[in-house]
Amino acid sequence: xxxxxxxxxxxxxxxxxxxxxxxxxxxxxxxxxxxxxxxxxxxxxxxxxxxxxxxxxxxxxxxxxxxxxxxxxxxxxxxxxxxxxxxxxxxxxxxxxxxxxxxxxxxxxxxxxxxxxxxxxxxxxxxxxxxxxxxxxxxxxxxxxxxxxxxxxxxxxxxxxxxxxxxxx
Amino acid sequence: xxxxxxxxxxxxxxxxxxxxxxxxxxxxxxxxxxxxxxxxxxxxxxxxxxxxxxxxxxxxxxxxxxxxxxxxxxxxxxxxxxxxxxxxxxxxxxxxxxxxxxxxxxxxxxxxxxxxxxxxxxxxxxxxxxxxxxxxxxxxxxxxxxxxxxxxxxxxxxxxxxxxxxxx
Numbered sequence: 127x128x129x130x131x132x133x134x135x136x137x138x139x140x141x142x143x144x145x146x147x148x149x150x151x152x153x154x155x156x157x158x159x160x161x162x163x164x165x166x167x168x169x170x171x172x173x174x175x176x177x178x179x180x181x182x183x184x185x186x187x188x189x190x191x192x193x194x195x196x197x198x199x200x201x202x203x204x205x206x207x208x209x210x211x212x213x214x215x216x217x218x219x220x221x222x223x224x225x226x227x228x229x230x231x232x233x234x235x236x237x238x239x240x241x242x243x244x245x246x247x248x249x250x251x252x253x254x255x256x257x258x259x260x261x262x263x264x265x266x267x268x269x270x271x272x273x274x275x276x277x278x279x280x281x282x283x284x285x286x287x288x289x290x291x292x293x294x295x
Numbered sequence: 296x297x298x299x300x301x302x303x304x305x306x307x308x309x310x311x312x313x314x315x316x317x318x319x320x321x322x323x324x325x326x327x328x329x330x331x332x333x334x335x336x337x338x339x340x341x342x343x344x345x346x347x348x349x350x351x352x353x354x355x356x357x358x359x360x361x362x363x364x365x366x367x368x369x370x371x372x373x374x375x376x377x378x379x380x381x382x383x384x385x386x387x388x389x390x391x392x393x394x395x396x397x398x399x400x401x402x403x404x405x406x407x408x409x410x411x412x413x414x415x416x417x418x419x420x421x422x423x424x425x426x427x428x429x430x431x432x433x434x435x436x437x438x439x440x441x442x443x444x445x446x447x448x449x450x451x452x453x454x455x456x457x458x459x460x461x462x463x
Binding site for chain 2: 129132133137140141144145154158161162165166169229230233234251252253254255257273276277280281283284287288
């Protein structure tokens, strides 16, 4: 695999990998580390990587696994601190906070409360717009499990979102 | 898009029964300015999904990775091994050449009659050769020691001084 092929096939996925990792680890810094590590891993495995048929699914799976590993080691180090999102997002700086951004951070909070598997399913479906089969491949679960998780996640989001909304902004 | 259609699609969405195209229709609808008043409450949710795709700055990561993989294209360990091999082969060749030359030279001069001056000249030449040979041998012993005892720095130093003093 040449550097050019690596750039076209794998480096081009960095934004998606970053978002997937962020949805798991909840920290922009850790997610950046994950993307970097995954890219280097892919390069080190380039002979194998070149033969992979579904490259996006393969590298997404790798990103998911490494993110979960990071989360575990982070939890081991900082026991007792609940899992959650660092809301590291450039749109949340004081200068740019608007009413609508306030709603965005509320949705962010609801997402963060979802169980990890549901959050990953929603991330891959509603944000990355992937097919059920693709999601099942990446998360290594059945299509039915993907559908069930998406259904439960959306129900939770609906309930919490409408509840939040009824208090009025 | 008809209001009723969207309403149905939302229900389908909550039930987890929409396909990708229908979900895309919902996102497009809610990103438009023309959202039905009774549905505006959902607008932030669907625009959240769109906004979450906004690209972040990852150029520094890409640069770091590219630098690392370009650097890694020539593995450093292979260099070390090849250098060691070259040294070993070179040492072996030198020893062989020296030995062959010495043996050949001795055989060549073993017979025949010579004048005394000639003998002395040859003796001088021979002693020069012997000296050169011993120096070469000492140098080679050093190289060989360095290679063999690379991992034991302390022992290497000791054996080196020993070798030199013995040969002297």
